[in-house]
Amino acid sequence: MKQKISLFIPIYNEAGILGENVSKICSTLSKITKNFEIFIVDDNSNDSSQSICRRICKKNNKIRYLRYSNGPSRRENLAKSFKFAKGGTIAFIDMDLSTDLSHTKRLFDEIEKGADISIGSRYVKGSYIKRTLSRRLISYFYNALLQHFFNSRIKDHQCGFKAFRRDVLLDIVKDMGYDAKFVRGWFWDAELLLRAQKKSYRIVEFPVKWQHGKSSTFELKRELKMISYILEHRKSFYI
Numbered sequence: 001m002k003q004k005i006s007l008f009i010p011i012y013n014e015a016g017i018l019g020e021n022v023s024k025i026c027s028t029l030s031k032i033t034k035n036f037e038i039f040i041v042d043d044n045s046n047d048s049s050q051s052i053c054r055r056i057c058k059k060n061n062k063i064r065y066l067r068y069s070n071g072p073s074r075r076e077n078l079a080k081s082f083k084f085a086k087g088g089t090i091a092f093i094d095m096d097l098s099t100d101l102s103h104t105k106r107l108f109d110e111i112e113k114g115a116d117i118s119i120g121s122r123y124v125k126g127s128y129i130k131r132t133l134s135r136r137l138i139s140y141f142y143n144a145l146l147q148h149f150f151n152s153r154i155k156d157h158q159c160g161f162k163a164f165r166r167d168v169l170l171d172i173v174k175d176m177g178y179d180a181k182f183v184r185g186w187f188w189d190a191e192l193l194l195r196a197q198k199k200s201y202r203i204v205e206f207p208v209k210w211q212h213g214k215s216s217t218f219e220l221k222r223e224l225k226m227i228s229y230i231l232e233h234r235k236s237f238y239i
């Protein structure tokens with residue numbers, strides 16, 4: 001890899017899995033490059049995530065822990081944290097490792113080959129997905145609505161396995177601003193990709209093997225708040 005990699009892992013109450021999964025992520029990255037840093041971004045978890053993370057950081061100086069006292073914000077505080085990255089490539093992945101880590105090299109190779117944005121996808125040819133029927137349906141309609149109303153060409157807006165050229169990500173995140181009311185919810189991912197398409201950035205979507213995590217922080221009722229946000233800001237998203 002020519003560029004240093006800054007990998008962000010957003011967390012909210014992940015004490016049960018984070019020790020094991022951070023070391024899996026670390027060893028996967030070490031096989032790809034020596035030039036990387038990891039940031040764990042915690043939105044005010046109220047389990048023992050904080051003490052576990054502090055212990056992990058003491059042992060490994062490539063890992064940094066950022067804790068916010070407000071939240072859970074979904075992705076708002078994650079976006080705030082990108083400015084600390086020193087890498088030319090910035091990525092984020094979900095802590096539950098739903099996306100198989102075997103795709104990590106591809107994630108970064110696409111950026112090295114010239115993509116501005118590289119994203120794992122559960123809905124392009126070659127992907128394999130294990131998920132409950134209800135979440136499958138919600139995901140299907142969500143992506144279909146984004147394609148229909150905003151002309152998005154992306155098949156999967158929501159997979160937590162994304163990498164970006166640093167300047168591209170910082171540019172879009174600046175446009176998006178900080179939603180202090182946290183009503184944007186998981187739409188943050190979609191908005192990022194809609195704005196990226198509007199700005200004609202080059203996005204590569206590649207198939208991944210994906211398995212749902214044992215627990216999920218997704219709540220349909222809370223996410224429905226995004227509708228008012230989308231309607232209010234819709235002019236910024238049309239492609």
Ligand SMILES: Nc1nc2c(ncn2[C@@H]2O[C@H](COP(=O)(O)OP(=O)(O)O)[C@@H](O)[C@H]2O)c(=O)[nH]1
Pocket residue numbers: 009010011012013014041042043071072073074075077078093094095096098160213215216217218
């Ligand atoms: N920083 C931060 N991370 C979050 C928040 N909610 C969820 N996460 C993390 O985001 C990732 C995806 O969440 P998950 O619950 O697996 O969502 P799902 O895969 O859509 O069911 C995981 O690493 C979570 O720990 C939040 O409010 N703030």
Ligand SMILES: [Mg+2]
Pocket residue numbers: 094096098212213215216
């Ligand atoms: Mg998950």
